Amino acid sequence: MALAQSNQLGLAALTIGIVFLTIFWFKWTKNISYKEGPKLPPGPRGLSIVGFLPFLRSNLHHQLTELSQKYGPIYKFWLGSKLCIVLNSPSLAKEVVRDQDSVFANRDPPIAGLAATYGGVDIGFSPYGSYWRDMRKLFVSEMLSNRNLEASYGLRTHEVRKTIRNVHTKIGNPIDIGELAFVTQMNVIMSMIFGSKFVEEKEKHGKDGSAEFKEVVVKVFQVLGKPNISDFFPMLARFDLQGIQKEMKALSKSVESILDPAINERMKMLSDKKEGEIQGNGKKDFVQILIELMEQKDIGISLDLVKIKAMLVDIVIGGTDTVITTVEWVMAELLNNPEIMAKVQQELKHVVGTNNIVEESHLPKLHYLDAVLKETLRLHPALPLLIPKRPSKSAIVGGYTIPEGTKVFLNVYAIQRDPQVWENPLEFQPERFLNHSTNLNYSGNNFKYLPFGSGRRICAGLPLAEKMLMFVLASSLHSFDWKLPEREKVDLSDGFGLVIKKSKSLFAIPTPRLPHLELYQ
Numbered sequence: 001m002a003l004a005q006s007n008q009l010g011l012a013a014l015t016i017g018i019v020f021l022t023i024f025w026f027k028w029t030k031n032i033s034y035k036e037g038p039k040l041p042p043g044p045r046g047l048s049i050v051g052f053l054p055f056l057r058s059n060l061h062h063q064l065t066e067l068s069q070k071y072g073p074i075y076k077f078w079l080g081s082k083l084c085i086v087l088n089s090p091s092l093a094k095e096v097v098r099d100q101d102s103v104f105a106n107r108d109p110p111i112a113g114l115a116a117t118y119g120g121v122d123i124g125f126s127p128y129g130s131y132w133r134d135m136r137k138l139f140v141s142e143m144l145s146n147r148n149l150e151a152s153y154g155l156r157t158h159e160v161r162k163t164i165r166n167v168h169t170k171i172g173n174p175i176d177i178g179e180l181a182f183v184t185q186m187n188v189i190m191s192m193i194f195g196s197k198f199v200e201e202k203e204k205h206g207k208d209g210s211a212e213f214k215e216v217v218v219k220v221f222q223v224l225g226k227p228n229i230s231d232f233f234p235m236l237a238r239f240d241l242q243g244i245q246k247e248m249k250a251l252s253k254s255v256e257s258i259l260d261p262a263i264n265e266r267m268k269m270l271s272d273k274k275e276g277e278i279q280g281n282g283k284k285d286f287v288q289i290l291i292e293l294m295e296q297k298d299i300g301i302s303l304d305l306v307k308i309k310a311m312l313v314d315i316v317i318g319g320t321d322t323v324i325t326t327v328e329w330v331m332a333e334l335l336n337n338p339e340i341m342a343k344v345q346q347e348l349k350h351v352v353g354t355n356n357i358v359e360e361s362h363l364p365k366l367h368y369l370d371a372v373l374k375e376t377l378r379l380h381p382a383l384p385l386l387i388p389k390r391p392s393k394s395a396i397v398g399g400y401t402i403p404e405g406t407k408v409f410l411n412v413y414a415i416q417r418d419p420q421v422w423e424n425p426l427e428f429q430p431e432r433f434l435n436h437s438t439n440l441n442y443s444g445n446n447f448k449y450l451p452f453g454s455g456r457r458i459c460a461g462l463p464l465a466e467k468m469l470m471f472v473l474a475s476s477l478h479s480f481d482w483k484l485p486e487r488e489k490v491d492l493s494d495g496f497g498l499v500i501k502k503s504k505s506l507f508a509i510p511t512p513r514l515p516h517l518e519l520y521q
């Protein structure tokens with residue numbers, strides 16, 4: 001009897017608690033931060049306490065695009081105590097990345113992102129301010145300077161040629177295109193970071209470890225794309241209920257197990273003054289540049305090993321999955337549109353010639369291939385919601401208030417497929433990028449086309465990404481004809497994660513196009 005009574009009391013207290021919390025939540029979410037300014041945008045209400053969380057689907061970019069059709073170009077939803085606002089039109093994009101960029105250049109790093117980057121001391125997740133500015137400047141003007149990019153031309157050529165040789169040994173057999181692009185891109189990145197000897201030594205000892213590392217990189221982006229209760233209910237963060245933080249820490253350890261020995265070895269070589277062939281002729285690797293800068297006192301930033309490692313994580317993780325995913329999408333679209341692939345190959349024949357192999361100097365002349373790449377990044381932007389932003393103060397966008405601390409998604413996927421912005425948006429038509437009177441390029445100045453973002457936080461690796469994508473694609477399409485395995489069809493559906501990959505790996509069969517064997521050596 002006493003037990004039943006106490007159970008009833010407990011139930012009553014719980015009901016009152018829930019009612020109280022619900023009323024509090026409704027009042028709080030209704031009144032937050034727009035007491036004096038315009039109201040919050042419209043949007044789906046969701047449930048009390050948890051908001052829209054139970055309705056989130058894994059393919060967030062599709063869902064957010066569907067919601068824009070119902071709620072318009074700017075809408076909001078709540079994930080627990082976190083207010084999220086989604087922007088879906090070029091004019092709203094302009095408001096945040098041009099007119100109010102200094103407010104929206106701030107990031108909203110998820111807990112998993114902080115776990116991957118030593119607490120967000122990298123470039124991608126660090127808050128907008130002097131630290132981010134100095135780190136980005138180091139990367140863009142020291143490591144990716146024109147001089148360094150030119151000096152590393154030999155490394156890129158070496159890796160791309162190796163890939164072509166490798167494909168030639170597999171003529172007539174299905175090749176995993178993502179795997180092919182991964183090995184090339186990873187080796188280029190690793191040799192730019194640690195020097196060409198690093199990659200050569202690994203290969204000599206038969207441990208390039210790329211398959212294993214690819215899995216880690218892909219997983220990092222998947223985990224970054226998972227909704228994490230800890231991000232939406234900070235009170236619960238320390239319990240890590242879904243184990244996402246733990247999972248990311250384990251992945252981070254795997255990345256460290258590759259980076260740490262290489263950094264230590266490089267530091268030892270430098271202190272022993274045995275830099276070998278890479279010093280003295282302007283070809284310094286990234287770690288060498290960073291270690292030298294760490295020892296200088298007057299560069300405006302106090303670099304230490306943790307910050308160096310965080311920057312390397314951005315480069316290794318951010319610079320590989322984006323590129324390989326894009327190569328895969330380009331090849332999938334070309335296999336799906338054989339007449340467009342034929343046009344690309346005709347251009348290569350004309351610019352490069354069939355008695356020749358592709359050099360980086362050919363790339364600026366490949367206008368049609370460039371248009372194919374741009375059209376692919378329109379339909380399949382690697383980061384369809386960019387990296388979410390968090391305004392550093394309350395702002396008004398599209399006539400609505402965006403309170404400080406909101407998670408802001410710029411839905412590039414929706415903008416780049418919007419029928420009000422693009423003619424026949426779902427058709428693959430590279431020709432739309434051949435009209436040079438429009439500024440439809442990667443600079444982020446045309447707000448209907450933003451695959452690399454825009455404004456202060458535009459992709460920091462853009463010059464390298466563009467070079468690598470064009471070089472790998474031009475070489476593969478010049479050296480080989482490609483077809484799908486028997487009875488296969490191109491599957492253009494996409495998966496989930498921060499980087500949007502094809503849901504099914506793409507396999508294609510190469511046959512040689514060039515007349516002489518030595519062009520494959």
Ligand code: HEM
Pocket residue numbers: 123124125136314315318319320322323326381382383386387388451452453454456457458459460461462464465
């Ligand atoms: C297809 C290739 C790539 C695509 C589509 C891409 C796209 C992007 C996008 C959309 C952003 C966020 C921009 C924003 O929020 O406005 C970004 C940021 C960034 N990307 Fe890339 N990226 C690519 C390749 C690379 C490469 C190769 C590197 C490095 C070697 C790199 C390094 C970075 C870094 C460091 C940031 C953070 C910039 C900051 O917060 O200031 N990316 N990228």
